[in-house]
Amino acid sequence: MxxxxxxxxxxxxxxxxxxxxxxxxLPRSGPTRNEIFSGSVQQEGDAFVVQVTDTVARATRTSSALGFSQSFVNAPIGGSDTIQPGDVLGLTIWENVEDGLLVNQGANAAALEELQVDGAGYIFVPYAGRILAAGNTPEAIRRIITNKLSEATPDPQVEVRRLAGDGATVSLVGAVGAQGVYPIERPTRTLGAMLAQAGGITLEPDVAQVVVIRGGQQGRIWFQDLYRNPNYDIALRGGDRILVEEDARSYVALGATGAQRRVPFESNDLTVIEALAQVGGLQSNTADPRGVFILRSEHEVISRRLTGRPDLQGHQRIIYLLDLTQPNGMFAASEFMIRDGDTLYVTEAPYVQWQxxxxxxxxxxxxxxxxxxxxxxxxx
Structure with missing residues (x-):
């Protein structure tokens, strides 16, 4: 030979x-570019592969804004001494006659003590009837009783006092400096002031959310929006429950990135560039910058718009491709938004497998x- x-x-x-x-x-971090493309609808697979451009980035952008309903925003500032069910009131009534309705002969005033506000918010006053006390201040109750008694006795004088009960209170829990039950007082009638009274928040402002539960209603805002939008500094009501918690959104990073793990959001809105930075960027010795993928279950409306398929029904599997080597690739990655539940996957460079x-x-x-x-x- x-x-x-x-x-x-x-x-x-x-x-x-x-x-x-x-x-x-051989061992590898995941599928190659070609293997991902082979699973696309274009090749009889079940997922659409969409190249990310400026147009795609704008079409897929959704707002993560939160907010309060108009019933929260429009509620007026309440009194700091508002009476609540269960409070105990004391009344003193003076009558401008010798033989009054309530004042005994020889006395100048009648005292009605231990009037407890019932569960429906009412108290009973002789000759005045059932008076709605809950939600009113002592001064408002005084005027109501005075008007009622004026029909039966001339020029009555009434004093109303809270003998027992905390009045209007709210509860604060979660990531606040001091959890507890706080009275609504003159300096703390609004949400922002009450949070300050509780020692502020213990989370990074970018990921903190504030939830207010009022009866059967609930409102949620970003903590930063509380100070950006004055309308969100709502007036508090007795019985409000305030919860401060961390943003629960996350994405999963896989492939040739600095870390493979579930990653929580670090800001209200997160771009692909920021998401890559959170996990240490691309691995310089293995990553293929032409193969940055975002795997997402996309909304029906957006899916139809991107694919030109008006027949699509329900959420669709969309694989977004970013080629960072393209002239505008980095700009597209800095504009394309990550959403809760996304999977960020970076393929390995072809030569890595040969190595x-x-x-x-x-x-x-x-x-x-x-x-x-x-x-x-x-x-x-």
């Missing part, structure tokens, strides 16, 4: 061994020369 034929046979044998090793399925094949061969056979010997042996 001539030297040329021997070298050719050796080379072919080496290629056969390399192909065999590659076919055995693994070489490493597998040299590791098992000792050296490239040993590969040649093995190939010669196979040829004999």
């Amino acid at each position: 001539t030297l040329v034929k021997l070298r050719l046979k050796t080379a072919l044998s080496i290629m056969a061994v390399v192909s065999l090793v590659a076919a055995c399925g 693994k094949v070489i490493a597998a061969l040299t590791g098992s056979l000792g050296s490239v020369g040993s590969v040649g010997d093995a190939a010669s042996t196979l040829g004999n």
Whole structure:
């Protein structure tokens, strides 16, 4: 056998061994670009692959804004001494006659003590009837009783006092400086003031959300919006429950990134560039910057718009592709927004798999020369 034929046979044998090793399925971080494309609808798969452009970034942008309903925003400032069900009131009534309705002869005033506000919010006052006390201040109750008694006795004078009960209170829980029940007082009639009274929040402002529960209603805002939008500094009501909690949204990072894990959002809105930065960016020795993918279950309306398929029904599997090597690739990545539940996947560069094949061969056979010997042996 001539030297040329021997070298050719050796080379072919080496290629056969390399192909065999590659076919055995070497370890890798996930599918390749071609494998992802093979699962697309365009190739009879079940997911749409969409190249991210400025137009796509704008079409998929959704707001993460939160807010209070108009019933919360329009509620007026309440009194700091508003009476609540369960409070106990004391009344003193003066009548401008010698023989009054309530004042005994020889006395100048009548005292009605221990008038407890019932569950419906009412108290009973003789000759005035049932008076709605809950939701009113002592001054408002005084005027109501005075008007009622004026129909039966001339120029009555009434004093109303809260003898027991905390009045209007709210409860604060979650990530606040001091959890507890706080009275609504003159300096703390609004949400922002009450949070300050409780020691502020213990979370980063970018990821803090404030929830207000009032009866059967609930409102949620970003903490930062409380100070950006004065309308969100709502007036509080007795019985309000205030919860401060961290943004629960997250995405999953996989592939040739600095970390493979579930990643919480660090801001209200998060772009692909920011998401990559959170996990340490692309791995410089393995990542393929042409293969940055966002896997998402996309809304029906957006899916129809992107694919031009008005027949689509329900959420669709969309795979967004970003090629960071394109002239506008980095700009597109800085405008495309990550959403809750997304999977961020970066493919490995093609040569990485060849490196693994070489490493597998040299590791098992000792050296490239040993590969040649093995190939010669196979040829004999």
